[in-house]
Amino acid sequence: MPEAAQQQRPTIPWIAASLADVIGLTAVVVIQQPWTLWLAVVCHLIALLPIVLLRALSPSETTLALAFVTALPVVGALLAVLALEHGDGDLASDLALSALPAPETAGADFGRLAVALPSCEALSAGSVEERRAIIATLVRRGDAESVALLRWALGASDPDLAVDAALALEEMTASFDARLTACRDALAAARTAETQPGGGASTPVLPPPEAALAAAELITHAIDVGIADPALVPALATEAREDFGLAAADAEHADAVAIGRTQLELGALRPDSALACVDAALPSAGPDARPTLLALREEALLASHALPWEGPSALASYQVRGVSHARRPPPLTARRKLGLPVPAASGSIRVGPVQIPGAAATRKVRRGDG
Amino acid sequence: MATADNAAFASFGLVDDPEVAAPADVCLLVEGTYPFVAGGVSSWVHDVIRGHPELTFSVLFVGSYPGAHGERRFELPRNVVALHQVFCQETALPPLDGAGRAALREQIRALRIAIDARPEPSRVLSGLERMHVQGEAGAEVLASLACNDLTLPELLHGRPSFQLLTTIAERVAPDAPFLDLFWHYRAIFAPVLRLLAAPTVPARCYHAVATGYAGLLAALWSHRTGRPLMLTEHGIYARERDMELSRADWIRDEAGGVSEPRSTWAPRISPLRRLWSSFFKALSRIAYVQARHIITLSDANRAKQIADGAPPEKIEIVPNGVELQLSAVDQRQEQSEQPSEGRPGDAISLQKRRLRVGFVGRVVPIKDLVTFIRAVDIALNDVELEARVIGPAEEDPGYATRCRQLVSRLGRSESIQFVGPMPPAKIYGDLDVVVLTSFSEGQPLVILEAYAWGVPVIATEVGACREMIEGRSDEDRKIGASGFVTRVASPKETAAAIVRLARDVRLRWQMGAAGHRRVTTFYQRRDMLARYRALYTGLIESTERI
Numbered sequence: 001m002p003e004a005a006q007q008q009r010p011t012i013p014w015i016a017a018s019l020a021d022v023i024g025l026t027a028v029v030v031i032q033q034p035w036t037l038w039l040a041v042v043c044h045l046i047a048l049l050p051i052v053l054l055r056a057l058s059p060s061e062t063t064l065a066l067a068f069v070t071a072l073p074v075v076g077a078l079l080a081v082l083a084l085e086h087g088d089g090d091l092a093s094d095l096a097l098s099a100l101p102a103p104e105t106a107g108a109d110f111g112r113l114a115v116a117l118p119s120c121e122a123l124s125a126g127s128v129e130e131r132r133a134i135i136a137t138l139v140r141r142g143d144a145e146s147v148a149l150l151r152w153a154l155g156a157s158d159p160d161l162a163v164d165a166a167l168a169l170e171e172m173t174a175s176f177d178a179r180l181t182a183c184r185d186a187l188a189a190a191r192t193a194e195t196q197p198g199g200g201a202s203t204p205v206l207p208p209p210e211a212a213l214a215a216a217e218l219i220t221h222a223i224d225v226g227i228a229d230p231a232l233v234p235a236l237a238t239e240a241r242e243d244f245g246l247a248a249a250d251a252e253h254a255d256a257v258a259i260g261r262t263q264l265e266l267g268a269l270r271p272d273s274a275l276a277c278v279d280a281a282l283p284s285a286g287p288d289a290r291p292t293l294l295a296l297r298e299e300a301l302l303a304s305h306a307l308p309w310e311g312p313s314a315l316a317s318y319q320v321r322g323v324s325h326a327r328r329p330p331p332l333t334a335r336r337k338l339g340l341p342v343p344a345a346s347g348s349i350r351v352g353p354v355q356i357p358g359a360a361a362t363r364k365v366r367r368g369d370g
Numbered sequence: 371m372a373t374a375d376n377a378a379f380a381s382f383g384l385v386d387d388p389e390v391a392a393p394a395d396v397c398l399l400v401e402g403t404y405p406f407v408a409g410g411v412s413s414w415v416h417d418v419i420r421g422h423p424e425l426t427f428s429v430l431f432v433g434s435y436p437g438a439h440g441e442r443r444f445e446l447p448r449n450v451v452a453l454h455q456v457f458c459q460e461t462a463l464p465p466l467d468g469a470g471r472a473a474l475r476e477q478i479r480a481l482r483i484a485i486d487a488r489p490e491p492s493r494v495l496s497g498l499e500r501m502h503v504q505g506e507a508g509a510e511v512l513a514s515l516a517c518n519d520l521t522l523p524e525l526l527h528g529r530p531s532f533q534l535l536t537t538i539a540e541r542v543a544p545d546a547p548f549l550d551l552f553w554h555y556r557a558i559f560a561p562v563l564r565l566l567a568a569p570t571v572p573a574r575c576y577h578a579v580a581t582g583y584a585g586l587l588a589a590l591w592s593h594r595t596g597r598p599l600m601l602t603e604h605g606i607y608a609r610e611r612d613m614e615l616s617r618a619d620w621i622r623d624e625a626g627g628v629s630e631p632r633s634t635w636a637p638r639i640s641p642l643r644r645l646w647s648s649f650f651k652a653l654s655r656i657a658y659v660q661a662r663h664i665i666t667l668s669d670a671n672r673a674k675q676i677a678d679g680a681p682p683e684k685i686e687i688v689p690n691g692v693e694l695q696l697s698a699v700d701q702r703q704e705q706s707e708q709p710s711e712g713r714p715g716d717a718i719s720l721q722k723r724r725l726r727v728g729f730v731g732r733v734v735p736i737k738d739l740v741t742f743i744r745a746v747d748i749a750l751n752d753v754e755l756e757a758r759v760i761g762p763a764e765e766d767p768g769y770a771t772r773c774r775q776l777v778s779r780l781g782r783s784e785s786i787q788f789v790g791p792m793p794p795a796k797i798y799g800d801l802d803v804v805v806l807t808s809f810s811e812g813q814p815l816v817i818l819e820a821y822a823w824g825v826p827v828i829a830t831e832v833g834a835c836r837e838m839i840e841g842r843s844d845e846d847r848k849i850g851a852s853g854f855v856t857r858v859a860s861p862k863e864t865a866a867a868i869v870r871l872a873r874d875v876r877l878r879w880q881m882g883a884a885g886h887r888r889v890t891t892f893y894q895r896r897d898m899l900a901r902y903r904a905l906y907t908g909l910i911e912s913t914e915r916i
């Protein structure tokens with residue numbers, strides 16, 4: 001800001017602005033006629049004129065002063081002077097706003113969508129910057145598809161891509177570990193607070209059921225998306241089951257516990273347990289949780305029959321609302337994760353006889369057999 | 371020349387004032403390593419200094435801020451005549467009270483008047499503009515920066531500096547939130563100005579052990595004094611910073627909702643990350659341009675340097691080297707390792723013994739100790755192992771705790787032990803296999819040390835690991851593999867390699883012998899020192915003609 005302007009700000013415009021407002025206010029208070037309101041409005045608008053015409057101010061200062069005078073009749077001018085003289089309100093810049101490129105429109109987004117490579121290809125064939133941008137996006141999303149894509153990138157022939165993917169997965173794992181530790185600490189604090197009420201806890205703690213539910217849901221999510229260390233999954237699942245058990249003590253959490261527990265059992269490859277959980281919860285489930293539980297039940301039902309040796313024909317009798325599907329049923333897990341509608345609960349699933357292959361199909365034929 | 375800023379520059383050792391000190395033969399410029407941080411690069415620097423007792427060295431340590439790096443980890447050799455430190459940031463000041471803020475405002479106001487009255491524009495600002503807006507990083511940019519005619523207050527509060535910021539906003543990062551860009555602009559350039567203001571340490575030649583801030587400073591001093599510069603890059607600085615930047619949470623991509631990638635299928639590249647990345651690349655190019663010799667460790671690194679703008683004719687590959695442990699290897703082979711043809715019982719007894727597997731390195735995320743632990747856990751299902759984690763764990767206590775917890779949760783506390791740092795003789799004499807699971811490496815000394823002791827290595831495919839294990843040249847490859855190369859973050863592959871070496875004693879011995887032959891032929895310390903001696907001599911002799 002030029003020093004001359006700083007040193008010799010004219011005072012008359014400010015006084016004039018305040019005077020105009022004072023006149024308007026006086027008219028309203030003393031005369032008390034309907035037209036005095038309009039007079040006050042006109043006076044207030046007149047009060048803005050001296051500020052608009054004040055050339056010593058930069059555009060940003062003018063804006064600030066006008067804001068004060070408009071918002072606060074009578075005292076606005078005084079406050080504007082104080083802010084300009086003693087505040088940090090000097091926002092003057094030489095930004096040539098007109099020279100700035102216009103923000104991208106939705107059309108540009110579609111354009112980018114059209115020219116952008118699919119993630120897999122961009123990861124393996126894109127520039128380093130594109131690759132890192134995609135990996136950063138995948139880390140932020142942190143869902144099962146993102147983790148799967150990062151694990152795919154681990155096996156890429158380009159060592160740099162593999163390293164980037166490995167670092168991203170390590171970051172996600174470290175983040176999960178940190179959050180799990182925090183959840184465990186919170187749960188321990190909640191239990192301590194429960195057993196020793198008023199035990200000097202300086203920070204507010206969650207009730208044990210809520211803390212347990214948070215920990216269990218975190219573990220369930222980690223197992224579901226594939227971030228949890230495979231070697232630790234059984235131990236983590238056990239911990240989550242205990243936490244869900246603790247959370248179930250609060251009837252308010254019954255639906256959340258049922259959904260979470262079922263998802264946990266599905267993630268831990270225990271569809272039979274998942275089915276038992278969901279069947280136990282369905283009779284008392286609330287209306288909001290019921291569709292989700294029914295979808296999970298179908299998923300568990302299918303998973304419990306998705307035996308390794310089972311071919312598509314084994315589920316040939318799969319029916320939804322009377323329509324028979326000759327092919328493999330839709331992947332419910334993927335549909336649930338993608339937010340697509342899952343088959344309605346009324347659709348009956350009748351699983352046909354499981355075809356266990358005959359001995360000849362699995363037995364290795366040894367030389368000399370026969 | 372600007373005067374020394376006490377907060378930014380400190381000297382220890384025999385001389386306190388670099389302006390009046392007698393020049394050392396070599397000024398070594400290091401960033402965040404020797405002598406305050408343990409690690410491969412620090413050990414290498416220490417070794418190079420000790421290996422040239424006929425030369426005097428001054429060491430300049432470029433650090434982040436005073437007090438960040440603790441005590442020295444190395445005893446300075448006798449031929450180090452001075453140790454200087456320069457810091458990129460000041461120690462954080464306490465918040466000002468009302469009167470202090472008012473006084474500061476007055477100072478800034480007065481400063482602006484002085485800046486506006488300045489007759490000529492700053493050449494440093496012009497250099498920074500050329501770096502960031504025109505993408506230049508040549509001799510002219512270096513000459514501009516070397517003028518050192520811009521002070522930190524001028525950068526922070528001056529109108530020309532703000533003009534440069536707006537130019538960058540318009541031309542380089544138009545979709546970055548301006549307020550974020552404002553702070554990043556300060557964070558990028560303030561350290562540069564502090565380095566420009568550091569007094570020149572006199573020397574007959576300069577040797578930077580990285581590009582980055584140390585490389586910039588070395589290039590500036592080389593330009594100012596006319597003394598030659600040599601650059602050694604172990605890891606490629608700009609690439610390592612890129613890796614950090616891609617995960618940096620202090621860059622807000624989602625600020626203002628402008629930069630957030632809306633779809634996996636069409637991600638946006640963060641303009642602020644790009645700005646930082648181009649800055650580090652520019653620093654590298656400046657050092658490459660000014661350096662007379664660029665030394666690196668492997669072909670892979672050479673290719674990356676060329677891609678980043680290094681002139682190919684300047685680049686030379688000088689591998690690291692280690693002292694051979696001939697007696698130790700002989701003893702090792704005599705004692706147990708070599709399964710004798712006539713006594714099959716030896717091999718059987720070796721197979722019965724638990725394999726001793728070691729992870730040698732700092733316990734930090736970049737070494738990916740988690741993968742080592744998981745690999746050992748998987749391998750333990752098939753063979754008996756005794757795993758040791760050998761290295762300092764205090765650098766990242768959180769990560770060390772996480773690793774210990776993982777071991778505990780896997781129920782492997784008896785099989786995997788954290789034993790802390792140990793001298794090499796104790797480490798390798800007691801190991802059958804060394805495993806390196808790093809995400810990033812240059813040319814790890816750990817591998818060479820293991821070879822020197824006849825120990826085979828399992829390492830991830832990073833840096834020069836593949837050529838160190840499988841051979842770089844045809845002659846090298848004829849020696850045979852001295853271990854296994856695995857993919858990064860692949861515990862199953864690492865475990866499979868461990869199991870294979872545990873079950874096949876003969877293979878283990880063959881690979882250990884191949885490693886020893888490889889290090890004897892290609893990676894001897896005396897060869898490395900001889901090459902550096904020749905380079906130093908050439909540089910110093912050239913300065914005598916100045």
